[in-house]
Amino acid sequence: MRKAFQNGTLTEDGLLPIEGPILVEEAGRSGIEVVDLFVREGTTVPEVEAETHDGIPADFFKSIQDTEHSQGIVATVRPRQFTLEDVLDAKPALIVVLARLQDPGNVGTILRIAESFGATGCIALRGTASFQNSKVVRASAGSVFRLPHAGSADLQQVITELRRRQVAIVGTSPAAETTIDQWDWRKPVGMLIGNEGGGLSSDETGACDTVLRIPHKQTVESLNSAIAAAVALYEASKHRP
Numbered sequence: 001m002r003k004a005f006q007n008g009t010l011t012e013d014g015l016l017p018i019e020g021p022i023l024v025e026e027a028g029r030s031g032i033e034v035v036d037l038f039v040r041e042g043t044t045v046p047e048v049e050a051e052t053h054d055g056i057p058a059d060f061f062k063s064i065q066d067t068e069h070s071q072g073i074v075a076t077v078r079p080r081q082f083t084l085e086d087v088l089d090a091k092p093a094l095i096v097v098l099a100r101l102q103d104p105g106n107v108g109t110i111l112r113i114a115e116s117f118g119a120t121g122c123i124a125l126r127g128t129a130s131f132q133n134s135k136v137v138r139a140s141a142g143s144v145f146r147l148p149h150a151g152s153a154d155l156q157q158v159i160t161e162l163r164r165r166q167v168a169i170v171g172t173s174p175a176a177e178t179t180i181d182q183w184d185w186r187k188p189v190g191m192l193i194g195n196e197g198g199g200l201s202s203d204e205t206g207a208c209d210t211v212l213r214i215p216h217k218q219t220v221e222s223l224n225s226a227i228a229a230a231v232a233l234y235e236a237s238k239h240r241p
Contacts (some may be wrong), residue, residue, distance in 0.1 A: 001076060005066045008104075008133035015076035018137055020067050021046045024075050026142030033078040038064065038177070043072030050075065066134050077145075084150040087121035093167045094119045094236060097158060099204050100127035100195040101225055107131070108139025109226040110193065111147055117233035118240060121146035121148040123190075125155050159207045162190045171200050171208035172232060174222045180212045180232050185239040193229050 004011045011017065015035055018024060020025070021044075027034055028048035037050035040061040045053070050126035056064070064074055087095060096114045101107050108128045115120050130134055131151050137144050162169055167188040170222075192208060205211060215224060216232050223231070 001064060001074070004132075005134050008130040008136075010079075010132055011076065013076075014077045014078065016132060016137070017066070017076050017134070018075065018139070019074050019134065020071050021073045021139065023142065024048055024073055024077075027075070027077045027145055029140060030145035032080070032145045033077050034137040035078055036076040038074045040070070040072030040154060041146050046073060078146065079162075082119060082121075082150055084123065084153055084158075087123055087148045088161050088167075088176060090120035090148065091167065091188070092120075092186075092240070093161075093190065094233075094240065095167070095190045096122045096233070097190055097192045098122065098124045098128045099155075099200055100125060100194050101193065102127070102129055103130040103196055103225075104133040105139045105225045106137035106196065106224070107133070108136040108141075108144070110229045111136070111140040111143040111149065113226065113230045113233055115143040115147045117230075117237040119147070119233060121150075123149070123153050123158055124151040125158065126152050127195075128152075128160045155203065155207065158190075168210070169208045171205055171211040172214065172228055173205070173211045174213055174216075176211040176213035178210060178212050179215050180235045181215075183210065183212055189236065191229075191232060191236075193225050198226050 001017045004017050024046050034048050034050040037053045038056050039045050041055050096119050167190045169190050171192040
């Protein structure tokens with residue numbers, strides 16, 4: 001479990017380690033199997049069913065916690081396994097494609113935003129922080145348990161599959177002429193969100209059917225990737241059933 005926390009991976013048994021009572025309760029609420037529940041002695045036990053339930057002395061618990069100020073709850077859960085096809089096949093598509101986002105806080109927040117505004121799934125291109133990264137899981141606040149997602153995807157494969165399904169590929173850039181409110185969001189859409197520092201690469205921009213701009217004061221050069229995703233997805237949600 002320590003190794004999985006450190007490397008942002010599943011355990012050898014295919015389990016995802018999570019920390020904190022809120023995430024554990026979200027897992028249970030989402031129909032995710034809670035396998036092992038480790039509770040620091042003196043901590044209130046969350047109301048969730050688990051296969052095993054162990055009380056852990058405080059000194060030993062420090063060696064398995066992932067956060068500095070732990071709330072005394074660590075668990076392993078068996079997450080749903082989604083494929084790229086699972087994400088691509090949802091209709092009517094509103095798919096968020098993360099292009100090399102490296103901040104796990106942004107990735108997790110975008111998962112939460114995507115679920116909130118009715119996106120059908122999320123794809124992370126190679127170079128994006130893993131969906132199994134503990135910071136991604138915490139920032140998603142449970143959305144990682146429910147929203148279909150697939151990671152380490154190849155750009156050209158994703159573009160080919162989106163085109164085959166007649167899904168429009170839309171990028172975002174502060175330099176674009178067309179604004180997000182001028183696009184027909186009723187169409188099936190794959191929305192590319194660029195890297196925090198450099199935005200979309202030339203290959204990513206070239207793959208887009210259109211690139212849209214979020215209107216904002218020009219004194220601000222660009223928006224944080226998670227904020228940009230939130231604004232664009234909110235606009236999309238206003239036009240979709």
